[in-house]
Amino acid sequence: MQNGPEHFAKLADYILAYRASLDQRPHRPEAGYHEMLERLRESVPEQGVETGAMLEQLIGQCDDGLMSICGPRFFGWVMGASDMRGVMADMLVSGWGQNAGFHASTPAMAALEEVVEQWLLDLLDLPRDASIGFVTGATVANATCLAAARTSVLRDVGYDPDADGLFGAPEVTVLLGQDAHSSVFSALQLIGFGYNRVVRVMTDDQGRMLPEDLAGKLAASPGPKIVIAQAGQINTGAFDPFEAIVPLAKAHNAWVHVDGAFGLWARATPGLRHRTTAIEQCDSWATDGHKWLQVPYDCGFAIVRDREVHERSMTNWASYLPTIEPGDRVPSALVPELSRRARGTPVWAIIKCLGRDGIIDLIDNHCAYARRFADRVANVPGIRVLNDVVLNQIIVAFGTGDLQQRNAATKAMIAALQQDGTCFVGGASWRDQWVMRVSVSSGETRERDIDLTADTVVAIWREMAEQKGTRD
Ligand SMILES: Cc1ncc(COP(=O)(O)O)c(C=O)c1O
Numbered sequence: 001m002q003n004g005p006e007h008f009a010k011l012a013d014y015i016l017a018y019r020a021s022l023d024q025r026p027h028r029p030e031a032g033y034h035e036m037l038e039r040l041r042e043s044v045p046e047q048g049v050e051t052g053a054m055l056e057q058l059i060g061q062c063d064d065g066l067m068s069i070c071g072p073r074f075f076g077w078v079m080g081a082s083d084m085r086g087v088m089a090d091m092l093v094s095g096w097g098q099n100a101g102f103h104a105s106t107p108a109m110a111a112l113e114e115v116v117e118q119w120l121l122d123l124l125d126l127p128r129d130a131s132i133g134f135v136t137g138a139t140v141a142n143a144t145c146l147a148a149a150r151t152s153v154l155r156d157v158g159y160d161p162d163a164d165g166l167f168g169a170p171e172v173t174v175l176l177g178q179d180a181h182s183s184v185f186s187a188l189q190l191i192g193f194g195y196n197r198v199v200r201v202m203t204d205d206q207g208r209m210l211p212e213d214l215a216g217k218l219a220a221s222p223g224p225k226i227v228i229a230q231a232g233q234i235n236t237g238a239f240d241p242f243e244a245i246v247p248l249a250k251a252h253n254a255w256v257h258v259d260g261a262f263g264l265w266a267r268a269t270p271g272l273r274h275r276t277t278a279i280e281q282c283d284s285w286a287t288d289g290h291k292w293l294q295v296p297y298d299c300g301f302a303i304v305r306d307r308e309v310h311e312r313s314m315t316n317w318a319s320y321l322p323t324i325e326p327g328d329r330v331p332s333a334l335v336p337e338l339s340r341r342a343r344g345t346p347v348w349a350i351i352k353c354l355g356r357d358g359i360i361d362l363i364d365n366h367c368a369y370a371r372r373f374a375d376r377v378a379n380v381p382g383i384r385v386l387n388d389v390v391l392n393q394i395i396v397a398f399g400t401g402d403l404q405q406r407n408a409a410t411k412a413m414i415a416a417l418q419q420d421g422t423c424f425v426g427g428a429s430w431r432d433q434w435v436m437r438v439s440v441s442s443g444e445t446r447e448r449d450i451d452l453t454a455d456t457v458v459a460i461w462r463e464m465a466e467q468k469g470t471r472d
Pocket of ligand 1: 137138139140261262
């Protein structure tokens, strides 16, 4: 039997065993991309194989090329650990085979998504009548929100970009901080604004927009304006000073969008909410489910204050699609796609299981772990923590010589740590120097994992510094 229960049972056993093995496995793939490509490449199968053989091949060939993103010491990028409760809900979504594009195709999933929309607005303490599009991630959430922004600011000056496109449209000025995330530029590219046609606002040493520079640049920008602010800089975790910049932008009638892929979740916890004061006065917010909330990939939220403008910018209508009752929320009217999976369902499962308290613990713990890690490495000669650890991000530089020597030492450390496999960390360029990035965002991480990681970093650094004589 092709879809026999034994295959499901085996698959569930494998997934559970895989997850259980992650603590012991090296936190890096054993086989690299080119090796995997070599192994997996084959021509189109002329005859199909039996289900069991397909699963065996898939698992057998891919297992050692997997990254331990769901492991307890994965700090490489801001990624969640795909909580198993979300995985179960996702299996149901696929098992049910629902298309969450509109009500008629799946009343249950459409209704559940509407419930989750309200839960998210409540947890993030954003305007309760805002609308949320369930998209693939923060990049598409940024693009969706910025499309709504484009509709709004151009309609304000009597131009309809959704009907008439951008050819001959009035010029829109887009202002953003110098340390905005790359996905914002990709979103601007996608919606026809271009990634170079922006006004860059100066930032401080943590990557926060300087309000006085924004004020000057707003004053010098005639016509429709969009300001893109940030909650959670990808390297430092810093927040733009919303209390200062939102009133400035509003005084110039600008639409204010927030890229809060992970940082917006600071709003869900009383201990961190102060970093986001005034964020609720913005016009749109992009965040992810698959990062800090631990929803399995892919899941992001495009949140727009003005539901009407959100729907207008994502219009998709045809006579064969079911008619919409006035006032009904149409899932596809808030996202770029028509057909899609029911992304709200694993979000529902995770919020249901964690509850508000569990989400607060998750975020607060990660921030405490980030501080703990920074404290444990900061006093070691030759190791410097470069950011104020205000959230879950730590950036670290190694070595004491000139910039070239320090960059070489930092790159060597990252490579050595990745080879060691106790943890996974990545690198980036920050203020012209190479840094090691540590992002604490896995629901599997515990205090002991932080201590083990810090001990490993220090031990490898001491060994390397002794060998190479790069230490003080
Ligand atoms: C600040 C910020 N914005 C946007 C994104 C893009 O998110 P996604 O990868 O979910 O599209 C990221 C990803 O790390 C991010 O950190």
